Amino acid sequence: MSEPLPVPRFDASGQAPGAATERRRRLLLLAGGALVLALVVSSVANRSRASLRCVDGQLVPYRGRLLPVGEEPYEDEAFPPLRIPAASCEDELFESHGAFEERYVELAFSQAGPGP
8 A cells, every 4th residue: 555645734825724724814813803802892881871761651771781782670779769750751862970960960959849
């Protein structure tokens, strides 16, 4: 029996046989890492958002979930739903919790009416 012919170290284009596969693997790894980074950044941005939503004649505070999309009601007792006339009930979106808190306090004081 004759020995098998040796495998060439380079293909016809001058590249090593596994070089294209290695480049593709690196590219996929880089793309996957970029996707994970984008999801983390968008999740943090969504979590920093807050809103007031009209639900059954009440303004209910919501905050962004720790996912790229969606929101959930605030579980904090400091921000209970506010009763408000249906005619003036409008949804509001805030890019920061500071702006949300200022508007919430403003609405809570206006709802309480004038002081003594």
